[in-house]
Amino acid sequence: MLHNKILLALFMGGASCTRIYVNTTTTTHVTATHDPTPRPSYPVCRNVTHCGGVCGDGMVQLPYEQCDLGPELNGAPNSGCSKDCKKVPCCGDGIVAFPEECDLGHRNGEFNSGCSKDCKKVSCCGDGHVDWPEECDLGSLNGELNSGCTDDCKKAPVCGNGYIDPGEECDAGPRNGAYDSGCSDNCTICGYCGDGILDAPEEECDLGWQFNGAPGSKCSANCTKLDVPCPPTCGNGVVDPGEQCDYGSLNGSPGCKCTTNCTWVKGPICGNGITENPEECDDGDLNGTPSSKCTSTCRFKEPCYPPNPSVCGNGIVEHPEECDDGYLNGTPSSNCTKTCTNITRCTSSCPKPTCGDGRIDYPLGEECDDGEANNGKDYSSCTADCKRKSKPSTCATCNPNPFFNKCTITTSCISTPFGLEKNYCACRAGYRASGLAATDPRQFRLPGFVGQEYRVFVAPGVECDQLCDSPHPGPDSCREVPVRADCA
Incomplete structure (x- = not known):
């Protein structure tokens, strides 16, 4: 017995990790004494070929340890082994293990792999989902012509949507590439016969749609030169040598300053809106109406005050007038206002121009100014x-000939089922006139135009770039624009 105790003492005083052979009915735990860090220790095995050890000694002690990379690597990021020698997920091993969201092995972090270096899901351009910082993602359509999305998920211009996107010169929507649209299929500005610009070598000449093919013009309607010399033709709308004026079919009409033989009319013309001596007044087409102070013969209506009052605008300075330049009153070339008071040329101390000061301030958008007391x-x-003031305009028609219809690039002259002469400039579906009130008589809808009840029609020369309140084609589109039965 004493011998056994001595042997046991000698063994206990030796190395900390030493095999101890004891009775198989006894279990002894061995702990390393040279490392102060507490580590799991394992019991001595019954099988003498496998004895105890500690987690962190770099040796895998089965079945107690699943791994052991030593004290420096155990528990280190992506080592795959925890501090207590248990296997843990390793980002980059190609196996998705919680809490990893993804794991593509060596492809982690590559562009468009969808998986970051720390095994987190990231946006992938081309998967059809718009994830930040992507601006768009159409999947396999990315980068396709007019898809609106580039290969790297950035928004791109869409030629044909009717909007001029960055990088486009123009966009006429479905009319791109159509004759007279001015815009090509790839949204670049293109010329056409009738735009007044010579596009060589396709065109030999181009005087604009007003003059191409007109009588006396040396350029045909299809922009080819006409070499046959033509004598001056009064009434062709072109002031030829020997003519003083030429307003075409308007020559000699009421209010026109040009006679039928293309010479200027001498004397005043009552009804042209200009007060010319000896006229007393001229309100144009308002002459003789209740809203005008002028009779149809350009004389003032019977005044309600003593007879023979002063007449501002007759060119005669009469008391209490300060000046009277006739029809020039209120114009930039006159020193007299519309109310026949002297205009003081302003210095920095003068009041700013305003509506009601009796002077037509054209830069302010004024069309007239009869003074604050009269306006x-x-x-x-x-x-x-x-x-x-103006009368409500009639339903202005257009000429279906593209050279003469005067419809803007945002409209097209279409025929309606209401007669051969009922051709109107039609806005694009879902659009109405730009800058006009919805009730402005220069735009309207037509009743009984099957399939086109929502379409807005405008006078020639009016732009259509304003979206309707309900821009989608259908029975509720553009309902803010009135229907005019008198146009049908």
Whole structure:
């Protein structure tokens, strides 16, 4: 017995990790004494070929340890082994293990792999899902012509959507590439016969749609030169040598300053809107109406005050007038206002131009100014905001000939089922006139035009670039624009 105790003491005083052979009925735990860090220790095995050890000694002690990379690597990021010698997920091993969201092995972190270096899912351009910082993602359509999305998921211009996107010169929507649209299929500005620009070598000449093919013109309607010399033709709309004026079919008509033989009319013309001596007034087409102070013969209506009052605008300075330049009153070339008061040429101390000062301030957008006391009155031809009074316009038609219809690039001249002469400039579906009130008589809808009840029609020369309140084609589109039965 004593011998056994001595042997046991000798063994206990030796190395900390020493095999101890004891009775198989006894279990002894061995702990390393040279490392102060607590580590799991394992019991001595019954099988003498496998004895105890500690986690962190770099040796895998089965079945207690799943791994052991030593004290420096155990628990280190991506080592795959925890501090207590248990296997843990390793980002980059190609196996998705919780809490990893993805694991593509060596492809982690590559562009468009969808997986970051720390095994987190990231946006992937081309998967059809718009993930930040992508601007768009159409999947396999990315980079396709007019898809609107580039290969790297950035928004791109869409030629044909009717909007001029960055990088486009123009966009006429479905009319791109059509004759007279001015815009090609790839949204670059293109010339056409009738735009007044010579596009060589396709065109030999181009005087614009007003003059190409007109009588006396040396350029045909299809922009080829006409070499046959033509004598001056009064009435062709072109002021030829020997003519003083030429307004075409308007020559000799009421209010036109040009006679039928292309010479200037001598004397005043009552009804042209210009007060010319000896006229007392001239409100144009308002002459003789209740809203005008002028009769149909360009004389003032019977005044309600003592006879023979002063007449501002007759070119005669009469008391209490300060000046009277006739029809020049209120124009930039006159020193006299519309109310026959002297205009003081302003210095920096003068009041700023304003509506109601009796002077037409064209830079401010004024069309007329009869003075604050007169603007807006029944006898004045000027509204309170210095705009000319006018009668509601008729339904202005257009010429189906592309050279003469005068429709803008945003409209097209189409025929309607209401007669041969009922051709109108039609806006694009879902659009109405730009800058006009919805009730402005220069735009309207037509009743009984099957399939086109929502379409807005405008006078020639009016642009259509304003979206309707309900821009989608259908029975509820553009309902803010009135229907005019008198146009049908």
